[in-house]
Amino acid sequence: MPKSSVGAKRGSEIAEALKAHGFEVIVSPNPSNAMARANLRDFAAKAEGADLAFAMLIGHGVSWGGQTFFLTTNTEIGRAADLLSRALSTTNIAQIVGRAQTGGVFFFMTSPSFESPIEGLDARPQFTSDVPKNAVTVFSSSARIPVSRIDAAAEQAAEAVAKLLQQPGPSLNDLIKVAASGGMGAVFGRVDDVSLTKPAPAPSAIERPVASITPQPVSSVQKSEEPDGKLEAERRAREQAEARARDEQLRAERAQAEVLKAQADAKKAQADVEKAQADAERAKQEARRVEAQAQIAAAQAEDLRHASVASPVDDAQLGQKQRRLIQQRLRDLGLYTGPLDAIMGPLTREAIMGYQKSRNAAVTGYLTAEQFDALLPKGAQ
Incomplete structure (x- = not known):
């Protein structure tokens, strides 16, 4: 996902x-899905029976089916139902914080940008499930905030929460108010107001020197403290080893994500090349089509030019001898069946059209100068 x-x-x-x-705080910066779920399991164990338990979610989120989901860095979604296995449901996290006496889920929610829109997803929070009675779920945005202002609302709410917690003695109600963008966000559930500062341990009613109750040699005290120190060292070593393992896993997941991104970029580049080649081929085909149309238009223009030049012979300018010779010539060709009367009537016109058809010329019934010379050579005229 792009950065929040x-x-x-x-x-x-x-x-x-x-x-x-x-x-006691568990921090999981830029977690993958697996890393986030592993940290939630650790958190669930620590939240069991605690006085207060909070889950602070910072980053991209979307809603679908009445639930709001936190998107981890390697979230890949092809359809809305993929959220159930590839993202974290705030409804489930609310159940986890509900294991404490008082709990809260605070989501400083920003809006992701997908390459292709996914049907059913909403940028605004949804929470239609039953809220645990001892937990509250707070979103930095709601339907009252325009989608274009969701990211800005999350930034302002997160900054306000950081400043509030840096003050002495903040209360839970104050935290809920600033996390909900001063009332513009969404709040689901109610809890009693409590102080967020752990109280100092109360002094015992009677303070006596240890020696007056159970005096013991110094060597005995040293021996009893030695196992405790060893256990503490082992605990710290174990925590450090676990932290290093999580860091290694995170680096491996980041490297894998970079490889997948490089592969996706290569596929996109290949698709761009194929698209460019297809566009070039379409351009060539279009050029050939335009060229063919231009040739057809030129041929038609040439035909029109010839048609305009080949004007018909005026029958009135022909003598009787010439008209009779035309009839005689058409009869010799088997086209004219009428009398040789030198009258250019229907029978003569029909014979001329037959002659024009035999020459694949325009059929008009009137001889052009070229057709007249071909039918009656100069010597015959």
Whole structure:
């Protein structure tokens, strides 16, 4: 997916502010689908029975079928139903935060751009499922915000949340209000207002020196502390190993994504070349068609020129002898059956048309000068 306008840096700011208030935080920048689901499993285990549990989602999202989905960096969607396996449902995440005494899902949702529109997807949030009674789901946008302003609303809400959490003693209601873009976003569910700052542990009613209750040698104390220190070191080593494994997996997934992108770019380039070749071939065919039309038009113009030059002979300018000779010549050719009366009547016209047909000339019944000379050579005239 293309990058969201709300960067991972803003998520780090929110994470550090939550840590300062006593929260244990899991940060997953630019996660793939597998990495995000693995982190959610870790989060679910920690949320079980906790006082407060929050899931902060920053990035692209779409809605379909009454649910809103968070899109990971390697999300590929060909149809709306692909969201069920290739994206994260905020409805399911709300069920996870509901394992704590009080929980919340906060989605600073930006709008992705797809190369091809996908039927059924909506850029605005939807949440038609039952909300856990102890959890609230908050979106930075809603139907009251134009689609063109969704990204800006998410940026402003994320910035406002970071600033709020950096203040001493923020409350849950304040967090919900600023995350919902000051009331312009969407809020599903209600929870009691609580402070987001972990209270300091209460002092014991009677504070006595340890030695007055269970005195023990210094060597014994050192021996009891040694296993605890070893366990702590092992825990840290395990966490570091897990963090390195996640980093390696993330780098591998990024490399795979780059390879897939390069392959997609190569396919697109090949498609562009094939399209250009097809366009060139169509252009050649069109040029040949235009050239053929021009040749036909030129031939027609030449025929018209010849037709205009070949004007018919005026019968009135012919003598009786010439007209009778024409009848005689047409009779010799088997075309005229009438008397040799020198009258250019219907029978003579019909014979002339037969003569013109035999020469593949225009059939008019009137001899052209060329046809007259061919029928009656100069000596015969």
